[in-house]
Amino acid sequence: MRCDEALAMLDDYVGGEFEEHAEDRLTSHLGECEECARAYQLVKREQEIYSRFLLEVEATPLLWANLRKGIEAEDIRQKRKSLSWLVEWSQSVFPVPGRVPVFAAMALIVAAAVLVWMQINSRQQKPGLVPDNAQLAENRKVTLPAEPPRQTDTPSALVSRREDSSLTGSRQQVSTRRYGPKDRGRELRVARTGSEDFRAWLRKVTTTGDSSEQFVPASSLVSGAWDSEAGRHVQKAEVLLRSFRNSLGVKGAGLDVSYEKRQSRELIARNILLRREAQSTGDLATEELLSRLEPILIDIANLPKKTSSQDVRQIKEQMRREGIVSALYFRQTSPAVF
Amino acid sequence: MAGQSRVYTGTLMSRPENLPARAVRGDHEAFRQIFEEHHRSILRYIYAMVGRRDLAEELTQETFMGAYRNWGTLRDEAKLSMWLYGIARNVTRKHFHARRHEKNEVNTEDDQAVLAEPADAALPPEDNLLNHELRRVVRDALGRLDEDKRMVFTLKVLQFHSYEEIAMISGFSISKLKTDLHRAKIEMRRMIRPYLEVSDEVR
Numbered sequence: 001m002r003c004d005e006a007l008a009m010l011d012d013y014v015g016g017e018f019e020e021h022a023e024d025r026l027t028s029h030l031g032e033c034e035e036c037a038r039a040y041q042l043v044k045r046e047q048e049i050y051s052r053f054l055l056e057v058e059a060t061p062l063l064w065a066n067l068r069k070g071i072e073a074e075d076i077r078q079k080r081k082s083l084s085w086l087v088e089w090s091q092s093v094f095p096v097p098g099r100v101p102v103f104a105a106m107a108l109i110v111a112a113a114v115l116v117w118m119q120i121n122s123r124q125q126k127p128g129l130v131p132d133n134a135q136l137a138e139n140r141k142v143t144l145p146a147e148p149p150r151q152t153d154t155p156s157a158l159v160s161r162r163e164d165s166s167l168t169g170s171r172q173q174v175s176t177r178r179y180g181p182k183d184r185g186r187e188l189r190v191a192r193t194g195s196e197d198f199r200a201w202l203r204k205v206t207t208t209g210d211s212s213e214q215f216v217p218a219s220s221l222v223s224g225a226w227d228s229e230a231g232r233h234v235q236k237a238e239v240l241l242r243s244f245r246n247s248l249g250v251k252g253a254g255l256d257v258s259y260e261k262r263q264s265r266e267l268i269a270r271n272i273l274l275r276r277e278a279q280s281t282g283d284l285a286t287e288e289l290l291s292r293l294e295p296i297l298i299d300i301a302n303l304p305k306k307t308s309s310q311d312v313r314q315i316k317e318q319m320r321r322e323g324i325v326s327a328l329y330f331r332q333t334s335p336a337v338f
Numbered sequence: 339m340a341g342q343s344r345v346y347t348g349t350l351m352s353r354p355e356n357l358p359a360r361a362v363r364g365d366h367e368a369f370r371q372i373f374e375e376h377h378r379s380i381l382r383y384i385y386a387m388v389g390r391r392d393l394a395e396e397l398t399q400e401t402f403m404g405a406y407r408n409w410g411t412l413r414d415e416a417k418l419s420m421w422l423y424g425i426a427r428n429v430t431r432k433h434f435h436a437r438r439h440e441k442n443e444v445n446t447e448d449d450q451a452v453l454a455e456p457a458d459a460a461l462p463p464e465d466n467l468l469n470h471e472l473r474r475v476v477r478d479a480l481g482r483l484d485e486d487k488r489m490v491f492t493l494k495v496l497q498f499h500s501y502e503e504i505a506m507i508s509g510f511s512i513s514k515l516k517t518d519l520h521r522a523k524i525e526m527r528r529m530i531r532p533y534l535e536v537s538d539e540v541r
Contacts, residue, residue, distance in 0.1 A: 011523060015495070045534055046527065050495050052469075053476050054382040063381070063395050064373060070403050071369065 001029040006036045010043045203323065230278075230286060231332060233270050237293055238328035240267065241319060244300060257300070257307050264301035271297060289331055292322050358418060362409040373402055376419060379497065380426050386492040387430045387485075389477050397433060401426045423507045427489065434485060472533060479529040487522035490515050495523070 006029045013026060030037045080087070090105030244260045271294050278286035299315050319325060360368035380401055385394035404425045405412075412421050480488055489508060493499045494515075501512045508515070 042531065042534060046530060047495075049472055049476060049530070049534070053473060054386060054496050057382045057385050057391070057394075059377055059381050059395060059398070063377065063399060064370070067373065067399050067402050068366075068370075070399065071366065071406050074403065074406060075364065 001025045003029075003033060003036050006030065006033065007039055010036075010040055014040075014043050014047050230274050233267065233274055234289070234328050234331050236263075237267055237271070237297070238325060238332070240264065240300075241296070241325050241328065245316060245319060245325065257303055257312075261301050261303055264297045268294065268297045268301060286331075289327055292324055292327070296322065296324060356415075358409060358412055358415045361406070369406060372405075372418070376422050377402065379419070380422055383423065383492055383497060384426055384430055386480060386496055387488060388433065389481050393433075397426070397429050401429050404429065417506070420503060420506050423493075427507060431485070472530075475530055475533050476526075479526050482529065483522055483525060486510070487518045487525070490518045491522040491526065494519055 006026055009022065009026055013023070030040055087102055090101035240260060240263045244257070271290050275287055275290040275294065278284070278290060296315065296319060299318065303311055303315075357368045357372050361372060377398060381394055381398045384397045384401070385391060388394055388397065401422065405422060408425075412418065414421075480491070483491060486508075490504055490510075493504045493507065494501070499507075501515055504510075504515055505512050510518075
């Protein structure tokens, strides 16, 4: 081994990162070469100095003492940070030094929470105090005509429903109720289909006068039930409409129709109750008939005091379009098909 | 052997692997145990980097405070030591950056502190004096190295870490570390060798 090779290996040899296969060659060279052996001793001496350089460096007791103070202060700082919003808010509300503002703010928050809870609890116990949207909407609808006097001979079921009934003031609202998007889903589709079938059948009967073919609704939801209350109502309506239609030809414009108006108002209230009853029981044919009747009754009830021929002619045209008189007639003569 | 293996596994599991987790939960005793185990090596590393004991203690305290605040960033508890060294390195770099106008050199005003260290009773007075003088020379020589060379020289020569560990602490490649270490040794030798030869002649 040459001296330059040996000198280059000394650092690794002293540092313990020496390749074993070269160790024998190096040690034999160091044994033979005095110059390299002296260099080796200097490197070893350096390493000893380096090794001892840090050994005497020890921490003072102050290091842990200060560090412990530091971590305790850090803990407090973290806790304060998590509650800083409460402290800032409380000190702004209660400008008093110390912790008094924090306690006062916490007491305020608890009191507010208790009040809110009591308020909610009282509302739950008295739901009538807060009208819901349906009630408000129903109240807004009440306009004209005024509700007629109640009849004492109505069935109990109808009486119970009369409590929440109200009269719609315009024909547009009634139409909306009939054809609007209030009812959705399968039942509405069936009802419309039944209405269209019934209208087609009714149109055929009224145009040809052939009532031998009975209407058979496609939907099984159509009820066959027919009570005397509805029968009497339809009969009264038919009589009223016939009277109204016939009177037109004789009396003409400018005649007094106060009797028809009064009768119409009475029938409107009952018509609404019966229509809702039919709707709730799934009697779609009756509902359809009463829905067509209702706007006509409202129009008659809303006729001005001095009725013009134009007003009467419009209602007459509407009755003709709807075929309402014939429908009412057939409703009484063939109740079983409904 | 099987029994030994079980004992060895049990020892590993009961060793302070859970200390960082406990420290995260605010266990001050766990933190104190971690401090007891690691503070000496961290303090010595920082002392070698800055050359002043009071400053080294201050920066060691800052290092452990940084660890206390950032336990959540410790991904591998087995590498806790390397993680602490990484924080210490950042702390010292931050210190040097704040005092960059002072040329990052070891403060020679620490002579009094060095001389105040207890003397080795086993050595004759002239040897103690010589040791103090050599320590001052080594510290001054370290202070003249640039920061990267001082770091690798400290960790490799003074504290016997492997290149892999130093690479983990510093983020440098091993080849760069070897190059820096080689140059650092040459520079240190150039500054220390005259004193070393004189001391040998005195002996």
